[in-house]
Amino acid sequence: MGMKLPPIAAIRAFEAAARYQSFTRAAEELGMTQAAVSYQIKLLEDRIGVALFVREPRQVTLTAAGRKLSPKVTEALDLLGSAFVEVARKPELHLVISTLPTVASTWLVPRLPSFQAANPEIRIKLHTSNDSIDFAREDVDVMIRGSDSVLPEHEVFSLFPMEYAPVCTADYRERHAIAHPADLLKVRRFGAQSWWARWLTGAGVENGSDDRRMDLVIGVQTIDVGLTLQGQGVAMVMPIFFADELNSGRLIRPFQHIGRDERSYSLVYPKSRRQSRKIRLFRDWVVAEAEATRSAFAAIPV
Template sequence: MPSSVPQPLPPLAAIRAFEAAARHQSFTRAGEELGMTQAAVSYQIRLLEDRVGVPLFRRRPRGVTLTADGARLAERAGEALEILRQAFAEARHQGDETLVISALATFAAHLLAPRLGHFQIAHPEVTTRVEVDHRLADLLAGEASVAIRAGLGEWPGLRADFLMPVRYTPMLSPSFVARHGLPATPAALSDLPLVDPDDPGWAQWFATAGAMAPTSVKGARSYLGTQLLAAQAVIAGQGAGLLTPVYFLDQLARDELIQPFGILAEDAISIWLVYPERRRNAPAVRAFRDWLLGEMRSLGMRGGPADGPAGDVRSSSS
């Protein structure tokens, strides 16, 4: 009859060293996080490899990489340590958690900020902090809890939930229309000043509309780099700008912006909610994910990317 006695666990210090080294793909950076030397991290991982009986890392002259066995163990070890952290927080009656949200500027300003209060009312135990930065936060190193990113939905070690496609169309301000008139056809935009005229999206939109893109720039050149700023330039009457309608529903309703055509161009990239695979079941992350996906459904944005079903979820842990 098989024994019901559980197998003894390896030392927790070895598991922590392994999990940190797997996350950073570096013994040195794991040591910096844990307050250990690189040699001490290496020693703990050797102890763990002796216990499991297989190599967990490939040692190379310029670093380390996980073996297939190591990658499988790293995922489960990360989940186990996350469960332990949450259990100790609850034992200390400190269930409150700060959810750091790294977000794209326009998404944060026009979709997230106006709605985030509803999430906080539903989840008073979660403190939220939104950070807007063009630099990608290192989620695996804990720089943020979750992030809203533009891309193809594939980031190593991160789980990605589809939020919305990137679609855009020209918009104008009433003051601009009063001076220049409302363009009767897409081709007529070629004769008007454009905000961020070197944006490759213009060529894509004109092609979608079946019109020739302008060969020369009318007015001053500019590069604002984000729709948040481009929209302000459009509202100020500086020219026609490419904007994503779902971001500017309020401005369109208040007639601060005018969308002259129903033609939308779609980018190859989409907007995704991403977070570490090992934290997918953390209470605050799970609550925010469920809430945000519900908000996107209410906006009609949860149709899924072009090559995936509705609610498509991609995970990459390579």
């Protein structure tokens, strides 16, 4: 059977203090005094015979034992919380997804009805943002972000490698006589400056990485494509998100060269919540959808 479980109040105090590395902030979250949090953690340490925190004048830090225990305790409490939510009378579970605006509008939103049809008990709340999410402080279950937003305590599933290329209308290419990659330096361009610099250099354009002149930096590929479809310039985007426009000929890729980044767009959530049923259902679905999208896109003749 092992040792008897310590009091839940002591476990909760430790989990919150470990998360914040602060007895004060843990006390605020739990509605306790700082002295009560300190007392509960001392009880826990006495019970297991191991120090969990190093107490310094202005802060507390986890000991090696505390660091080992912390993620397991968080996971156990999350699992306990999920269990009560799933058997509570309320039949609906809310899944809060935070995603990049481009991924939401071009790819995720059109596909979500199929997830909802298969899982009618789960209600989706979708937030869009380019900023990274702090799961400890925000009411978000999963996020889709660039893999550079990932921390060691996150579980990560790559969805789309960052592969980008310029797109424009066929008419725009003709009007501006775009025949060589260097010709792009003379036209209006939209999109991430870092992607442009890397793509131009990779396409053999001298001084491509020194080019700093960008007409408009918005940070949302769908808006950049909207301007491009109006014949206002050339956008640097991930072509996989605009397969319909490329298939129909409304957009073209004037050059075959693809820019590649070591990052990817990934599904991310805390390792402590990996047992959550709603997260597992969404993870399995979204990973399969992304794989199907990549396969379909690879089959399109360029």
